[in-house]
Amino acid sequence: MQPSFRPDILRLRPSPLAEIAALGRDDPEVLALWFGEGDEPTAAFIREAAKRALDAGRTFYTPPRGLPELRRAIAQSYRTTHGIAIDPERITVPGSSMLALHIACRTVLAPGDELLVLAPFWPNLRFAAELAGARVREVPLRRGETRWELDVEALARAVTPHTRALYVNSPANPSGWVMNAAEREALLDFCRSHRLAVLADEVYERVVFSDEPAAPSLLAAMEEEEPLFAVGGFSKAWAMTGWRVGWLVHPPELAPAMAVLAEVHNTSATSFVQYAALAALEEEGETFIARLRARLVHNRALVMELLGDHPRVELLSPEGAFYAFPRIAGIRDSVAFCRLLLRRSKVGLAPGSAFGRGFHDYVRLCFALSPERLREALLRLRSALDDRRP
Amino acid sequence: MQPSFRPDILRLRPSPLAEIAALGRDDPEVLALWFGEGDEPTAAFIREAAKRALDAGRTFYTPPRGLPELRRAIAQSYRTTHGIAIDPERITVPGSSMLALHIACRTVLAPGDELLVLAPFWPNLRFAAELAGARVREVPLRRGETRWELDVEALARAVTPHTRALYVNSPANPSGWVMNAAEREALLDFCRSHRLAVLADEVYERVVFSDEPAAPSLLAAMEEEEPLFAVGGFSKAWAMTGWRVGWLVHPPELAPAMAVLAEVHNTSATSFVQYAALAALEEEGETFIARLRARLVHNRALVMELLGDHPRVELLSPEGAFYAFPRIAGIRDSVAFCRLLLRRSKVGLAPGSAFGRGFHDYVRLCFALSPERLREALLRLRSALDDRRP
Incomplete structure (x- = not known):
């Protein structure tokens, strides 16, 4: 039985x-x-935006991939922060960035696949990968003199015929590592030569201690046809952890599938929260x-x-x-x-x-x-x- | 490649x-x-509760299975509505009831399994089952003279060695069928004799046109050790579609797994929305x-x-x-x-x-x-x- x-x-x-x-x-x-x-x-300005949306009766379902104006504002924020043009058609707001990452794992990983993960890494990612049937293979960052460093040789040693994708979280939880431009190039060369999809967890991208507006993004270095999923969110830079709103940037061909995945996991993101997220993207x-x-x-x-x-x-x-x-x-x-x-x-x-x-x-x-x-x-x-x- | x-x-x-x-x-x-x-x-009273929670700074993560006071209030509502005692330890609030149903499918269904579904049925359920790797087998309700009716013979004919579970949505979208007490008994006999898990989608349970406070629930007819998942939510009876908050009642042994599944899909439900849900469960x-x-x-x-x-x-x-x-x-x-x-x-x-x-x-x-x-x-x-x- x-x-x-x-x-x-x-x-x-x-x-x-x-x-x-x-x-x-x-x-x-x-x-x-x-x-x-x-x-x-x-x-307060974000909470007030949510309250205004509530007063205005924004309590209905929204489209499964999110409010069009929010997706456009997120695209615009990439232009401001990274100087790159992202088509809003590549942006899906399914709910939390955790859900966005879950959906990305589910889209790439099949049972028997292996996912390379730069360690130390955030424990929920292991669960998300394993729920998709994949195995996580940890590849440690190297402890340098002054910073953690990417170890490309270690990555190369970890590749097997089952390796399907690489998960990179920069700025990194828990190490505080920020992938620099040279490391990004090396990482991309590696992924391209092994034909790996890239799961880029960029939820901390605005939380860097340099003069730059954001950490180097993989979105700025890859073409839109490449198998890249970049996850962003409002929880960390805007202190909105309890709100559950984030986004996924994906290849354009996946837009119809993302609509289905967003809908069958969450129907749509919380409506008035999306209006608060819009406020977060404004000047304040x-x-x-x-x-x-x-x-x-x-x-x-x-x-x-x-x-x-x-x-x-x-x-x-x-x-x-x-x-x-x-x-x-x-x-x-x-x-x-x-x-x-x-x-x-x-x-x-x-x-x-x-x-x-x-x-x-x-x-x-x-x-x-x-x-x-x-x-x-x-x-x-x-x-x-x-x-x-x- | x-x-x-x-x-x-x-x-x-x-x-x-x-x-x-x-x-x-x-x-x-x-x-x-x-x-x-x-x-x-x-x-308004629900929107005001959300606004009060926002003003009180309820904007942090909550426990992955939801606020303990909300889980207790949901348990209490089963006592009021159905006269049954549900241990709050069996209740998880992962976010939307869509997510709750998704998690239930993921817990029961494996690739190759078959899920019996009373048709007509809600299309998102098919996606949720298929994403878990299962196949949906439709079993039509019978159009009677005055109401749709359960057709137990048709169910029996649809069972195969791969049948793992049955999905029943009552009150039903789209037919308006409400499983009556006799049909519930017949359905339970059938599921027990074939050792099927039951996915009971009860999100419309309060939306009935009788003198009863709610439609007959499978929770009232099954023991807590039995493989039953009952999904409830605030969207329909309290007109909270855009809020994304619902719950899952599950066997007690699954509590630790539900904490993980809730966390890796959503971290936790939106914090101030949970306080609004609490208000919905009060007298107003x-x-x-x-x-x-x-x-x-x-x-x-x-x-x-x-x-x-x-x-x-x-x-x-x-x-x-x-x-x-x-x-x-x-x-x-x-x-x-x-x-x-x-x-x-x-x-x-x-x-x-x-x-x-x-x-x-x-x-x-x-x-x-x-x-x-x-x-x-x-x-x-x-x-x-x-x-x-x-």
Whole structure:
């Protein structure tokens, strides 16, 4: 007799990150640095735009690929930020960027396929790839002197006849790596020569600590016929994590399929949220991003000051996104460490083992929260490290 | 060389319903009866609850399975409406009820499996099942004298060694069939004897034209260990189509897997929308549903009056949901008919062929809109039928 549920589904268990967070989520004393979000609500001008849309009765279904004006505004933002022309016909807003990535995985990966992933990497991607039937093959970034670096030789060694695609997340969660232009060229040469599709997770593209408006995008370096999926979203740069709105840029031939995939996963994205997303793309949104970046630069300095020079810590200064990913001498099991730290010091971190093999002595912390809370959390962590117990 | 995209995805094309709607979506003269929603925005008390949540800064991620207080309130609503106790641990709010149904399909169906579906049925279900790798086998409801009826013999004939599950949508889109208690027993006997999982799409459960608070639910007739997934949602009874919030009731052993599936499809449902959903479940929500039902009873009478006695029309009075599904003599191709009707009469209907094999001479119309607009649409349709041209 067959089981009632698929064995691969029955076996699913939350990542170690979710496990740790569940332990302390409801404890008000915990300073939570485990999730990828700050501690301030979305900016008032965006919330007001949602409220205006609600007042105007924008509560109906929208087209499955999103409001045409939002898709046009996203296209325009690529022009402003990267100087590139993206046809709105290539843009689908199915709901969250997580859903967009899910749909991209589902479009490219079939059972038996392998997906190359630059590690450390975000745990939900593994689930999305495996749900499509594919196997994830981790290829570590190289820890350089001052930054993480792309290791093209390691990529070449990992290719098999089953390799179908490569997942690249830049700016990267959790490492803070930002793929530079030279690395982008090398990565593209590699993918083209092996005929791999590219899943580019660019949700942190506006969160960089340079003078550039955004990190280098694969969209700017590839032709529209090439098998590229670029995922963007409002959660990170505009502090809209709870809103669930993001987008997928895809080859034009896939537009009809994207309409179906968007519809059968979500019907359409939340209507009034799409109007709020439109507001985020206007000028006030740029002011918000500039302020966020200034805060993050400040917070990054705080992290490097309070944590970077600790004798147990090895930490590269992040180039983008808003995570620090320190290696901590003496940790043998990052999950046990995080559990203990949560209980004793009331600080919530994400265990390194959630982000790939070989990161059992790392932890991730999000530094997007207010400097005061961040400082307090770092002091608690530092004191725990001094203790040498956890 | 392998293609860059999965052939099954490249082949996806929108349903005939989406095709027709795309033709006239932007034409303000069109009276659109093609989608499953009315023409009034969500009630003010629900919109105000969302605005209060926005003002209170409820813009962060929530737990992947939804706010605990919302899950408890949904459990409580089953107690009120059906007199049954559902453990909130069995309830997951992943985002839209479409996503909930998608997750249910993904949990039960594997490639090669067959899903029995009572036809006529909603086209998105076919996509969801096929994306899970399964094949849909349609089993028609029987057109009785006064209502559609379950045909258990037809179900029995359709079972094969590959049959894994049965999808039942009651109250049904598009037929208006409401499974009565006797039919529920027969259906359950059938599923149990063939060891089939049950996918119960109960999103219209509160939209019935009887004195009961809700249609008979499979949840009330099955034990919690049985392989039942019941999907509910706010879109239909509370006129919240654009909000994207619904739920899935599942066996308790699947709770950890549901946390992962919710997270990797959507991270979590939109935060402030969940607070609005909470408001919908309070007393004012019941008043709203009572008013909606009264309007629908009125509108149903209008449909039966203006359409039911037309010599070209065969139409059973719907017992629930808010669709009429007339068979129209002389139609050979419902898509061509709907296209012509849209162009000549500016009325938007859904073609019967979207809802299964053998419905090429049917159309579906949604009667949830305001009586004035509905009357005008019906008069236009009637006049087109008199013409005998389309």
